[in-house]
Every structure is written in structure tokens, then in C-alpha cells.
Amino acid sequence: MDKEQFIINAFLNSINGDDGAIVDNWCFSKDLFFENVHFKRSWMSLEQIASKALLINISDAIVMNAKPKYALLGLALPKNLSKAEIKALQKGFLNTAKKFNIKIIGGDTISNHKIDISITLISEIFKKPVFRKGLKIGDLLAFSGNLGQSLKGLELLQQGKKLSPNHRFIKPKIRKDFFYEIAQKLSCAMDISDGLSKDLSRLLKINNLGISWYKNLNSYELYSGEEYEILFAFNPKYENFIKQCAKKHKVKLNIFGQAVKGKYEFVGKEHHF
Amino acid sequence: MDKEQFIINAFLNSINGDDGAIVDNWCFSKDLFFENVHFKRSWMSLEQIASKALLINISDAIVMNAKPKYALLGLALPKNLSKAEIKALQKGFLNTAKKFNIKIIGGDTISNHKIDISITLISEIFKKPVFRKGLKIGDLLAFSGNLGQSLKGLELLQQGKKLSPNHRFIKPKIRKDFFYEIAQKLSCAMDISDGLSKDLSRLLKINNLGISWYKNLNSYELYSGEEYEILFAFNPKYENFIKQCAKKHKVKLNIFGQAVKGKYEFVGKEHHF
Incomplete structure (x- = not known):
């Protein structure tokens, strides 16, 4: 440990x-x-x-x-x-x-x-809370927005450059209205503060499950911390509803895998300051 | 300011x-x-x-x-x-x-x-909260315990000496049972974290009142911070009840003044690390 x-x-x-x-x-x-x-x-x-x-x-x-x-x-x-x-x-x-x-x-x-x-x-x-625990086999795993900007911003800062006031690293985007609307259909959720890979490993571990990947994510997407986008999961029957909500709130929806039996170990490196 | x-x-x-x-x-x-x-x-x-x-x-x-x-x-x-x-x-x-x-x-x-x-x-x-506000003209002002030990302990530490595990500076005494028993009779209360003189000046200021002193306190009593004894006030009609409670809980009771019209300005120096 x-x-x-x-x-x-x-x-x-x-x-x-x-x-x-x-x-x-x-x-x-x-x-x-x-x-x-x-x-x-x-x-x-x-x-x-x-x-x-x-x-x-x-x-x-x-x-x-x-x-x-x-x-x-x-x-x-x-x-x-x-x-x-x-x-x-x-x-x-x-x-x-x-x-x-x-x-x-x-x-x-x-x-x-x-x-x-x-x-x-x-x-x-007000309604029911959403926990990290609750993931079921077959649930779709998704995150909101584009990951990687926070780490890219950090790299620029470390090179002595400046970021614009609206850059993700300066001002996290909070997906309040989108999340409140989809919350009742979610199995579990958490925010991405230590990078998708690290936070996903925590989510899967607490639920004793693994992941079948739908797409290859690059290292910025996997390891960028302080994104404050949302990692969440839902039963496939809610996929259309969640896609509609994402469209309505102009939030990019990334369904990147499915919960399966097994384990997922975090192996990368955390990249945040 | x-x-x-x-x-x-x-x-x-x-x-x-x-x-x-x-x-x-x-x-x-x-x-x-x-x-x-x-x-x-x-x-x-x-x-x-x-x-x-x-x-x-x-x-x-x-x-x-x-x-x-x-x-x-x-x-x-x-x-x-x-x-x-x-x-x-x-x-x-x-x-x-x-x-x-x-x-x-x-x-x-x-x-x-x-x-x-x-x-x-x-x-x-569980019952009613006790605030800093609520002091009335004529209320008796009191503090629990002996003040000064925390500052004396700090001075010893700064000379490179050690304190016993039960010294006030290491382990504040919390007057829980005594306080809960007298709370309903109090006009106001606060703990003494920055020294009696400083904390008293805050208490009096928030209540727009001054103090008529009953006794001279020495500079350790006035300026020792991090005491975590209690500064409180009550109507004189509760004096006997509060004295009895202090006796029952073996807490030294110091009635040191009375609230009067006027102002009290903090003039000393805060002595805490």
C-alpha cells in the first residue's frame, strides 16, 4: 500500500x-x-x-x-x-x-x-445523493468535456507562460445543470481531480469491478489532474436520455468503456502540480 | 482598523x-x-x-x-x-x-x-445556543480556571525546556460538563484563545458595553492566549447557581467585573505563538 x-x-x-x-x-x-x-x-x-x-x-x-x-x-x-x-x-x-x-x-x-x-x-x-459506490456490471462509463487542458496549461505555466482567465487550469468548468439533470439516472459519479486514470482506478476499486475500454485515450486524457470534469456511470437503458441532456446543456459526452468483472490498476503517473 | x-x-x-x-x-x-x-x-x-x-x-x-x-x-x-x-x-x-x-x-x-x-x-x-452577543448592563463577567499557564508554558518552550503532557499548552482543559450545566443561565460566552484582554474587548465591543473591574488581573491573566478557558456573563440572580455548579464540577470561578455603559479598548499585546 x-x-x-x-x-x-x-x-x-x-x-x-x-x-x-x-x-x-x-x-x-x-x-x-x-x-x-x-x-x-x-x-x-x-x-x-x-x-x-x-x-x-x-x-x-x-x-x-x-x-x-x-x-x-x-x-x-x-x-x-x-x-x-x-x-x-x-x-x-x-x-x-x-x-x-x-x-x-x-x-x-x-x-x-x-x-x-x-x-x-x-x-x-434535495433528491438522492450520488456516491462513488453503486457501479453495476454492464454500466457504461463516461466523462464530461475534454480532458487534458489542465495538464497542458500547467506545462505552459511551468515554462513561464501565462494562461487566459478562462483557461481550465485557472477556472474549472462546473457542469452543474447537466449533472443535476442526469443525476437520478446515474449508478455512481465522482469528479476528476487526480486524472481520469487514477480516479477511475479508485471508482472501480471501490466497486470491485474492471473496465472494457471502448476507445484509446491519450496520455493527456488519462493523466491530466485538476480537470473537475465528471466521471460517471449509468445503465445502458439511460444512454439516450443522457445523450439528450448532454446535447441540451452543450456538454461533450465521452462514453469510453463498460464495467466488467475484473480489476483495473492505475499504472501511469499523476501529472498535477 | x-x-x-x-x-x-x-x-x-x-x-x-x-x-x-x-x-x-x-x-x-x-x-x-x-x-x-x-x-x-x-x-x-x-x-x-x-x-x-x-x-x-x-x-x-x-x-x-x-x-x-x-x-x-x-x-x-x-x-x-x-x-x-x-x-x-x-x-x-x-x-x-x-x-x-x-x-x-x-x-x-x-x-x-x-x-x-x-x-x-x-x-x-440540543437546547439554545449561547452567542457572544447578549450581554446586558449589570451582568457579572467571569472566567473559568486559572489563566496564565499557557503563556508560561510557551515561555518555557521558547527557552528550550519541555512541558509535561498535562500542561495546559499541550492539552487544553475543556470544561464541557460545567458549561453545559450553566449554559441556559448565561447571557453570552466565548472561549479565551487570544488572551482574556483581547477576547474581552471583542465581547464588549460586539455588545456595545464596557466593564467595571472587580479585581486587578496580572499580565499573565490578561494576555495569555490559547487558554481555552471560558469567558462568560450572567445576570447576578444566577450567581449562586453558577457558584454551586463550579463547586460541583471543581472548576475555579473568577467573577472579575460587571458590564456597564461604556467602552473597553484592548491596549496590551497578544502573547501567543
Whole structure:
């Protein structure tokens, strides 16, 4: 067992291995977004940093079929940030919160030598939640959108280039309306944060199943992390419905395989910062 | 306005300025516990670090009169931690969670160059919550326990000395049973994390009141942070009841002043790491 899995098992698997934890009608999720772990300050504006920190948490809630309602912000901020810089962070949080109808209700701020953000999202389950568990033999496996852009953007940043404000790496696309519409027909879902291959291996492992591939995916598609597209599965009888929803919401639908008996081992390399 | 208050106003005061945020019957609280901000690894064992990280969050929930039920752990951990070190952290979290009947239901782990812990606690409100707001003219102001030990411990650590495992700085005393019993009679309460003087100034400011002092407190009592004793106020008619409860729970009760019209400005210096 690798150390990452050891840590996950030690702390987090007591109830679930999901993007969020469900208690009554609530979904609780928490993601860390740390300077020099997830971003460099030279790559993004402070407004973009705050916005992405919140978006990656929103992504977790949405793939559970939960509607984000409240957020707690944990902010570790350098003492030498100016008031203008603090206002830029504030703007990123508030604008993104507003767009998703989220109220910031509390949190904690401390001084630190770098910008480390920890967000907890409290989301409401209106219908039934969608878990990572639930995959059945014969289910079709699919992901939304085009994968690979996040890794390509990271490579450009590491070469000292700049990305446009709408680049995937700066501003993840959240497939809220599409996902809420298809959620009731899904067997399982999760967001793609560590790359399709790594996240697929987790999804299949938790369900004790393997995959029969429909197409060859390139290494960008397989290994690009921080995509925040959605990996999901459904019974083939819902294929037409899901295709129609994808068309309606202008989301590219990629049905790339089918769940079968067997195992799928992650063998590639995670490519994210 | 100082920058700390600027940050608090920018992000956290949209609903409250309390230790926890109340939504329906739930209290949500979040505290960060960061290496080289709140602790040095040479000062405490990993088990003690994990335990204190959870205890300071539990303290927030209890002073709102909420019962901690669930926790989300955000763990930023160095890659070079050994499995034995990870197990020591795990032991600290699990033992403390068990003592307070808390289930760890999820979170996030990432690699970082130091140990930074962010905990969210989800607590249930069984009766009425106690807020920072609610102080009335004539209310008696009190704190539990003896203040000053935390700062004295910090000074010893900074001189390279060691503290015993039961020292206040290592293991805050949580006055759970005492607080739950007196909570219904209190006008307001908060825990003492930044020193009595600083926290009192916040309590009085939010209530637009001042204090008439009953006794002179020394600078350790006024400025020692991370005490996690409770600052609270009550109508004088409850004085006997509260004295009896303190006696029953063997908690030292210090009635140090009375709320009056006026202002109280914090003028000292915060003494915590």
C-alpha cells in the first residue's frame, strides 16, 4: 500500500471514500488549496486563486448531487498582504459564492508565510445523493468535456507562460445543470481531480469491478489532474436520455468503456502540480 | 482598523463573529492549527499535536452550547512522515474524537512541507445556543480556571525546556460538563484563545458595553492566549447557581467585573505563538 492510501485509510475512510460525507439531508465536503502545492502566486491573480479554491469545493458537492448552501473559510495569509490584495481575495470568494448562491457563514484566519486556503462546504441533498459506490456490471462509463487542458496549461505555466482567465487550469468548468439533470439516472459519479486514470482506478476499486475500454485515450486524457470534469456511470437503458441532456446543456459526452468483472490498476503517473 | 480586523470583516462577519455558525440545529466551526504558527514539532509529540488540533475546535463548539458530533479533517502533511508518525497523528485524532463521541466523516489530505491541520466540527444544538452577543448592563463577567499557564508554558518552550503532557499548552482543559450545566443561565460566552484582554474587548465591543473591574488581573491573566478557558456573563440572580455548579464540577470561578455603559479598548499585546 502506498503512503497516500495509507494516510487516506488512517484518517478518512471511517465512513466513506466519497467527495463529500452525507449526514441526514446534508453533504459536508472539504478541500485544501495551498500555495506551492496547488498553485503559485505568479500563475494566477489573487481573485482567481480565491475563486478556484471555492470552485473545486463546489465540484465535490455537485457530483454528490448536493446543492451548496454555506461555506466556512479557513485562511492562512501572509502578514505582508496589502489591503488591496485582501480585497482581491475577498472579491474572488464573494463573486463565486454569489454565482452559486452560497453564504459564507464563518471560518478562521491566521498568519502564515504563504496563502493556504481550506474550505468547508455545507450542501443540501434535495433528491438522492450520488456516491462513488453503486457501479453495476454492464454500466457504461463516461466523462464530461475534454480532458487534458489542465495538464497542458500547467506545462505552459511551468515554462513561464501565462494562461487566459478562462483557461481550465485557472477556472474549472462546473457542469452543474447537466449533472443535476442526469443525476437520478446515474449508478455512481465522482469528479476528476487526480486524472481520469487514477480516479477511475479508485471508482472501480471501490466497486470491485474492471473496465472494457471502448476507445484509446491519450496520455493527456488519462493523466491530466485538476480537470473537475465528471466521471460517471449509468445503465445502458439511460444512454439516450443522457445523450439528450448532454446535447441540451452543450456538454461533450465521452462514453469510453463498460464495467466488467475484473480489476483495473492505475499504472501511469499523476501529472498535477 | 488593524489588518486582522480588516481580514475578519472582509471574510467572516457576514453572519456572525462567533466561535461557530448556527444553521438550523447545527453549529459549524472551523479552526486552523498550523506548524510554526501554532506549534513547533519539537514542542509536542505528533499525538499531542493531533489531539490539541481537535480540542481547540471542540472548545469552540462547547462555548456555543453545542455537542460535537462529526469532524472533517484537512491534513497537509510532509511526504517524509513515516508510517509510524502518521499512526501517531491518527492516534491523537481518534482517541480525542472517541473521548467526545465524535465521528470523523471525511476531509482532504495533501502533501506540504509542514504539518498544517484544518478541522471542521459539526455539532448539534440540543437546547439554545449561547452567542457572544447578549450581554446586558449589570451582568457579572467571569472566567473559568486559572489563566496564565499557557503563556508560561510557551515561555518555557521558547527557552528550550519541555512541558509535561498535562500542561495546559499541550492539552487544553475543556470544561464541557460545567458549561453545559450553566449554559441556559448565561447571557453570552466565548472561549479565551487570544488572551482574556483581547477576547474581552471583542465581547464588549460586539455588545456595545464596557466593564467595571472587580479585581486587578496580572499580565499573565490578561494576555495569555490559547487558554481555552471560558469567558462568560450572567445576570447576578444566577450567581449562586453558577457558584454551586463550579463547586460541583471543581472548576475555579473568577467573577472579575460587571458590564456597564461604556467602552473597553484592548491596549496590551497578544502573547501567543
